[in-house]
Amino acid sequence: MDLATLAALNAERAARRAAVLVTPLAGGPVRLVRGGDDLAGDPLGPAIGEAFRSGRSATIATEAGEMFLTASLPPPRLVLIGAVHISQALAPIAAIAGFDTVVVDPRTAFATPERFAGVTLHAEWPEDVLPGLGLDPYTALAALTHDPKIDDFALTHALERGCFYVGALGSRKTHARRLERLTASPEALSRIEAPIGLDIGAVSPAEIAVSVIASVIAALRRRPA
Amino acid sequence: MTETGTVNSAVPASGVDVLALAESWRREGRGVALATVIETWGSAPRPVGSHLVIDADGNFEGSVSGGCVEGAVVAEAAEVIADGAPRVLEFGVADETAWRVGLSCGGRIRVHVAPVA
Incomplete structure (x- = not known):
């Protein structure tokens, strides 16, 4: 993960806003999805939506290889x-x-x-x-x-x-x-x-x-x- | 069965915010790797999403296993920081009797180790 993405994630956490991080396990750019972002048309939309809803992080198999979804929800x-x-x-x-x-x-x-x-x-x-x-x-x-x-x-x-x-x-x-x-x-x-x-x-x-x-x-x- | 992470696993019981520390170490110019539990089976001590941050000198904070495999992860992290390539590590228990004697590290975990670039 690059520093800018990590900093953006930490900013969301500090502001008590939900975010999901999408990390390709084999390497490549890490993507930050913010709560409220439009997931329509996102091939991982359903899995990302589930991560937001449940707050659970999980590894998923995709056509582009294994991805890890980090669910970052504010503590209730x-x-x-x-x-x-x-x-x-x-x-x-x-x-x-x-x-x-x-x-x-x-x-x-x-x-x-x-x-x-x-x-x-x-x-x-x-x-x-x-x-x-x-x-x-x-x-x-x-x-x-x-x-x-x-x-x-x-x-x-x-x-x-x-x-x-x-x-x-x-x-x-x-x-x-x-x-x-x-x-x-x-x-x-x-x-x-x-x-x-x-x-x-x-x-x-x-x-x-x-x-x-x-x-x-x-x-x-x-x-x- | 795959266990799942807690709502806010970035802050372990020690109270250290691992992701915030990873950011501040990187800003200081240190080489940094972030290890994350990405999958667990059986009685894994730390849930999916738990983090360990490691710097190029082998300093670390956080936990991926409550102490059982941190040494191996820290050693691997040094190579990740050196070559910049992420890795997935898998740790398990070879001996089935480990279940019966209730070792805290029974079960299996997969850990992703990636550089903070």
């Missing part, structure tokens, strides 16, 4: 709005599942390092902290406070930034009222998962945490290419 992140009981269980579960996890809650009584050891914690309002975090299509957001003053901005912001998963705690009735308050297109609002989490009959905060991470993983692994 999970933003939790609310330093609540569910978040206390969800933060370590998400870390084990490979997510960089951030907790945001302006209520300093909840957002304490004692309750969230080893977790990135912002004891600030979502409108103050989220724009600086750079939410993107590799970020999931779960709003867990039940408090519209804290959750609402975070939800619309996550939809605007194209987060791959947006979920909100609350009953169907609560969510119906929420939809009346939020200003976004009906299509965007329909992306909010509420009630939050995979339906496994979860009751305790820890069980709800498991159902939420299951939904987040499903959204990550089944997202469109």
Whole structure:
């Protein structure tokens, strides 16, 4: 690989943008494909699309010889709005599942390092902290406070930034009222998962945490290419 | 069965960003080779897509096998840097009993070693 291609790949990685590197194993120029590039007419299009979707690197056989596809996807992140009981269980579960996890809650009584050891914690309002975090299509957001003053901005912001998963705690009735308050297109609002989490009959905060991470993983692994 | 790489295997557990290091070593003018796990069978210690970066003096960072074959890859990388031609190396276990005693390097891996020019 030449230095320019390596530098271009590293620039995509640093900016949290997806890229796929196509390397002919027998030698020859290495090709960088950026997320969003048009793959129509590319003989390797389906395999490259699969690499973007799955995040898996793989060796493929082609008419031009063996190629290695390096899938470079940003590490997935999970933003939790609310330093609540569910978040206390969800933060370590998400870390084990490979997510960089951030907790945001302006209520300093909840957002304490004692309750969230080893977790990135912002004891600030979502409108103050989220724009600086750079939410993107590799970020999931779960709003867990039940408090519209804290959750609402975070939800619309996550939809605007194209987060791959947006979920909100609350009953169907609560969510119906929420939809009346939020200003976004009906299509965007329909992306909010509420009630939050995979339906496994979860009751305790820890069980709800498991159902939420299951939904987040499903959204990550089944997202469109 | 071929195992597959993780979402972000460029950053190993050590926290060193191997691809960023490869770029900065090359910019310093060092001869650099990048080794990549391109295929695995069985209980390979590092997933497909894992990297090892090597310079012309034999300095290296990253991992393609958790320590089992790094020495051989580093030696081969010196030749890759010298002649500029990429190579595919294959490492395996000749002795079937290795599976039963659970050696961490059981299984087989293919490693691509190419210069950063």
